[in-house]
Every structure is written in structure tokens, then in C-alpha cells.
Amino acid sequence: MLDQLRYIDGITIIDTSGTILFTVKFNPRFHAEIDDNEKIIGQNLFSAFPMLDEQSSTLFNVMKTGKPIYRAKQKIVDFRGVENETTNVSLPIKAHGKTIGSIELSKDISDDNRLLGSVIEIDSSSFNSKQLKAKIQPERAVYFLEDIVTIDEEMNQLKESVRKFAKGDSSVFINGETGTGKELFAHAIHNESDRSTQPFITQNCAALPESLIESILFGTKKGSFTGAEDNPGLFELADGGTLFLDEINSMPIHLQAKLLRVLEDRCVRRLGDTKVRAIDVRIISATNVHPAQCVRDGKLRQDLYYRLGVMTLAIPPLRERREDIRLLVEYFVSKFNKSHKKNIAHISRDSLEFLLSYDWPGNVRELENVIEYSINLADACDDTLQYHHLEKQIKHLMGVQQTFSSTKIKPLKDEIANLEKARIEQAIILTNGNVSKAARLLEIPRQTLQNKMIHYGINNS
Template sequence: MTTGKTDFLTDMEYIDGITIIDTSGDILFSVKFNPVFNPEQKDDLEDVVGKKLSEVFPNINDQNSTLIKAMELGMPIYNRRQGVMDRSGNTVFTKNISLPIKANDRIIGSIEISKDLGKQKQAPGSVVMMDPEQFKHFQNVDKKLYSNRAHYTLDDIITANKETLDQKDFINKIKDSSAPVFLFGETGTGKELFAHALHNASNRADQPFITQNCAAIPDNLLESLLFGTTKGSFTGAYDNPGLFELAEGGSLFLDEINSMPIYLQSKLLRVLQDGFVRRLGDKSERRVDVRVISAANLHPKDCMKIGQLRQDLYYRLSVLTLKMIPLRDRPEDIQILLNFFINRYNASLKKSIKMVSKEVYEYFKNHSWPGNVRELEHLVEYAMNIADFSENIIRMDHIASRAEEFSDDNKNPQIQITPLGQILGSVERDMIERAVRLTGGNISKAARLLEIPRQTLQNKLKKYNSE
């Protein structure tokens, strides 16, 4: 439960008050250690219990209340500044942490911890110091809510490669922009690592970082997950915010964006253009402030050409692009990454590995690394798991069996070869179907998209329709 690398509770140093409300906005509990109320006013703090939040604080409403917003979004709101006016008209600015309270997967209220920003010095004993042990029960409200943080920074991108170092500099230049960023590259090259680092380097670092792999969930569920649902929109549906609402003020990382169905891409485009999201079955729209970071294993232009990405969405998502460098093009990083992973697994496995043998190092330097950095890490982890506690060198026999699995497919007798013509025919048919679907059945447009003559496309369509 962290904001960046700082615990979000201890970051406030002390608190002046705690308030709990239910979903109707009624105050269930309120303690003010340094009351916002006028000290000369004869109000008993207990008399606010049972009253509406807007009754006690006239300038607070559904639109500006962090307590209400935390319930609507179903997520914590960290360190928001808010002006609070008491019933005598006195205004004090507070810094708040507002958390939704859930029971049986339903939001039943919210709790807010506040710090008065108006006081320069606090009298001894007039505030409550933030002891994390005292607030462990807050952490059990809904642990899933607190996983929506970016865990890596630019310092976690370990490299001596000039191109990758230039990419880190590029991130520093674009970090505070709201423009979408498209990350592309082979599997294991660190797309998610860069997405985390971009978010944590930005002025959105204290806000949510939500990730979603678009290929990991069925199409019919992805829409409701992204945009949210309203009660009754389908059987069993409740009022639930989508990922855009959950990422309010922060970043939404959509991995394998090219796996998103075309019909959903049009809805995503509208959100990016207008800044409004509409839940399934809802008549109203909600404004959202979210930076979208997307990723694919292909260049976004190639995704568009083969019909995996709408042309208009391609232009919107790829305002800023970053190509991940494969490990085979970063040989200078192998030694650095080896040292890093060996130190990591020495600590977790209680081993004392100091180095790799010359034979292993030569293998690493000459390997093509189809799985990139992820493959290197898994190979080191495997070797260190099977190495004895008395050993301090990774030898070839530690990685031999796993290295054989990573060898070229044509060296593995178990791999079956499919005729090239069959593969090409299947790919061609799939691309033609995608192009025709993407252009709404317009043969001329589909032919231009495929960069073939219209008559050629018609002939191919007749061929595949007759099969």
C-alpha cells in the first residue's frame, strides 16, 4: 500500500481528523483532534453524527467531496487539497486521504483522514502522530484497491546501451505530457517496466496506475471492464466503475492493445478524443482525466496495416512512441543484468553465487535471446535454484537442460513443420477478412488497405468463398 516509494499514511506525518460516511452521505463517525469548527462555537462534535456531510460543511457537495468521489470511483484518493467551510463560514484547507469501505464486494461507505494545512506549528498533544501500526485495520478495507500503483522507476531500467539511455532521457522529456504513449517491441523487452517508470516519473505519480492486458480477457467482458456498468444493464450487473474511472487522475496501461476488438477500439477512440466515458447501459457520461499508455509486440503502423488497429486510433495512440530494444542488440547489458539478477536471487534464495563460468558467459553472449531480458532472468533464476549452497559459480551444467529448451526449433525433432504455402494462405485469408471487416465491406478501400489491385482482391474473395 504505497504511493511511489513512500507509505501513503506516514507521508502525512500527522492527522487532525477522521470522518466516516455511508453511501447516502450521512456522517457515521467524526473525530477532529484540531477542530475545523470555530473553537468559540459551542458545537459538540458528536452532534454531527447522523447529519449529511453537506449540512455540516455547506461548501461540500457530490462533485467536490473526496469522500464521495472515493465511493464513486471505488478507489483511494491520495493527498487531495480541499477547502472545508464550517457552519459559521470559516474556511480551512485540508490535505485528505479518502478510502472506500467495501463489504462483500460492495461499497458501503468511505473513510477520510485529514490534515489541516492552515496551521504552521502544532501544539504538543494536539495532533495524532501517524503510527502505521495504529492504522493496519484501514489496510484491510480492500487490499485489491491498493495494488493499483506503479512499482518501478527509471532507476530500475538497468542499461549501458546508448539507445536505451536515450529512451530514459526521452521519458524525462515527455513525462508530464498528457499525450498517449505507444510502447512496442518483442516480448520480454520491458514494455511494462517502461510504462511503470513513465508513470512514476510524471506529475501523476501519486495517482492510480492501472494495467490491463487486452488479450487476457474475453471480448464481451473487456468492454464492461474498461468502461464500467450500470445496474440492470445486463443480468447480474451492478453500478461498477470501469478502469478509466479507476485510473482517474493517473495512467491506464493497455498491454497488447492490438488484441482489442475493432468495435471496442472505436469506443476507446471517443474517450481519448472527448475525455468522457459512458458505462454500459448508462445515459450519462463522466469526465475522466487519464493518460493512456498502450503496448504491442509490433510497430503500431504494422498493427494498423494488418487490420489489428483502426487507422484513426493508430494516429491517436501513437502521438509518442518508444521502441523497446531487444537484448540481442544490447550485448553490453548482459554483464550488467547478470550481476543484477545474481544479486537479487542470492538475497531471496540465500545463495552465494559470485559469477558465471567462461563457458556460460560465452553462451549468453552468443544466444539470440528470443525471450529477451525476461528469458535471461528466468535462466539465471533456474540455475541458482538448482545450484548447491556451497557453490559460488554458475556452470554450464546448471543451465544445460533449460538452455536446450531455448534452442532453435529446427534442432528439436519434436517440432512439426507445416507447409509454407498452408501458412501463407491462412495468413492471407485472415488479413483479407480483417480488411473487409475494417472497411465495412468496401472492396475498394479494403484493396487500398491491403495494397493490392481491386480485381485481385475480388478474385481472392471468390476463391476463399468457394472453399
């Protein structure tokens, strides 16, 4: 518990009725008089600290859930009207399988006198060396659930879900904006599973040209095309383990049909080969667009999604879990202090306020970029991350984001053509290549559909 906070300013213990059984405050800011500790022993927690209630009190929450809460921030006003802000480690107290109370260690993080409160201490010791080590290990999942740094309730629920379903073999579909940590969850699922000692193969489907993706996934037989050799595909390489397919919506539709067959039959056939090989692979797939939108846009076969999305994880963007920002800042400062040989121990208040207010369209990856940039700018003798360390990179990234936003709008005729092509492809798939049925489904003449298929280069195979 002490490792979480480095030092503590107070301890409080309550029973299930909320009665304060024990309290000690080491920091005079908490209690001005030496006998204040005795004054509140025996009182109800909410009488001694009227700002708290059962929803906001970490002490009460751990009794309700039976699970620890680490490094949660909390504002309190004591019975004298003195307001303080703390970060807490709260644990349930159990006996004979029942929760009988809770204990909380508190660290005062109210404005202190150091530089008139203009800087805030960074607690870099709460991240162990295992979390900060270089993650280079091919064909192995190197991230674990503990590497997903968060105090957000929804994120912790996702981590708990992973613990529950990771032991099975069901396919998992992860969606979330770019930079939210989809790959970390994929690694963690594998490492929580019974396949953890087996291969973990990752492939970004958007990073491969369409002409190569089939041979890379399924393998090749010598002589199947010019220069082809006997090579196993990713499914064979991942046999017994896990295959993570990122940006699955970038895979061509006709290959999605073949992928569906592999998932159904649990066997694979290399390009140009007649031999069928049995495989035992768990599939984790991911998109940075909601799967329903991918299906609507004709980027993901609906039947394939049903097979891939047996278990689903939707990772919230950083702007929806702002309480994680300070924790992540501490994590990245710790990481880059180590790798860049710096000694940053504080962050200026205006810097932290900006980081907390910014929307982070690039999510955690963008925050990491900003912190690494600012650590690089800091001098070896600096111990505080100042706003001027962050400012230039923040402005640059905001400019990049505006450029991206301005290029998203395409001419209306192009947007309509893309939509029309996607709908025709979808209709052809749904009718198994029957042009007459597809035309009836689209409510257009068969000849019109054939002309459009020629125009868009769509065949019915």
C-alpha cells in the same frame, strides 16, 4: 562513485585537450615501475594509450556529452604495449557551467590468477536494496527509470526521452519483442509524471475474452445484461492517473473504434447506461509487433494508432545490446542470492561466454529465467555459477523455441484466408460500413464482397 565499483585500481584526470593532469595506479598490473605514473603525466591521453581514440575513450565521451558513464568496459594498451581491460566510472568535471575536464575511476577486469582466469567476479553490491525489493503494490507503478538496468547507449537515450516527455499528458506507444521490458518503461513513465501519486492500472488485452473486455474497460450499469451490476470500468478506476493497455493489437477492431471515441471525447459511458462520465486518463499502450505491421495486418486501426502513438518508444532486443548481458547477470544474481539465500560471487568464464554469445529470443525475461534456474541448482556452499548449472535450462529453452518456430507456419490456405478477412475488415472500416465503396476499394464486385463477408462473419456495422 566507489559504490559503483566496490574498489578501484586507478584514477585518471584529463583536461579538455586530452592532457593527463593526474594519474595514480594502485594495481601493479597497470604499471610495473613505481615512477610510471609520473612518466605519463603531461602526455596526451592517446599517446599514453594508443589503442584509444575520441570515440572509444570514456574520458572523452563524458566531456563531449557532459553526462556520467557508469560501469563501461574498455580495453587499453599503455605506452609499454601492456594490454588491460577495465570497467570504469567516468564523470565530467565542470566549473561555472562549463566542462573543463573529466575524471575516471578504473577497476581491472583483465584475466587474473584466480583459478587461472576461469572465473569472473560478480559485483553484486552495485544494486541497492530498493531495486531488489519485492514489487507488490496494486494500482501503483512500482518501477522507476533507475530499475531499468542498462549501459547501452540506445537504452539510455530512451530513458532520457522518458524524462523529457513524461511530464506531459500525451499518449505513449511502446513496441518491442516479448521480454524486453515494455512494462518497466510504462511504470517509469507514470512515476516520472505529475500523475505519479495517482492510480496506475494495467491490463493485458490478450488476457481477456472478447465478451468481457468491453465491460472491463468501460464499466457496466445494473441490469444492462443478466447479472450486470453497477461497476466502474478501468478508465474510471484510472481517473487522474495512467492506464496501461498491453498487447493493444489483440483488442477487437469494433472496440478499437469505441476506444478512439473515448480518447477523443475524454469521457466514457458504461454498458447499458445513458450517463456520460468525464475522465482524465493518460494512455500508455504496447505491442510486441511493430505498429506498422499491426496496421498492415488489420490488427490495429490506423486512426487509433495516430491517437495512441503521439510519443513512441521502440525497445531494442537483448541481442542488439549484448553489453547489457553481464550487467543483467550481476543484477539477477544479486536478486536471487537474496531471495534464495545463496552466496554466488563469481561466474565461470565459459558460462559468461555462452551467455554473451546466445541470441536470447525471450530477451531479458529469458535471461532472468536461466539465472534463477541456475541459482536454484547451486548448493548453499557454492560461490561460483558453473556452466553445468545453466546447461539443462538453456537446452530446454532452445527446444521450446524450436517448437514455437516450427508451429508458426500455417497451411497456405489458412494464411490467405486470414489476410483476406483482415483486408475486408480494413476496407469496411475505412469506408464507414459502405459495402459498395469497400468493394470498389478492394476492386472486386459488390456481390462477391457480400458473399465473403457472410463467409467470414463480417458485418458492416
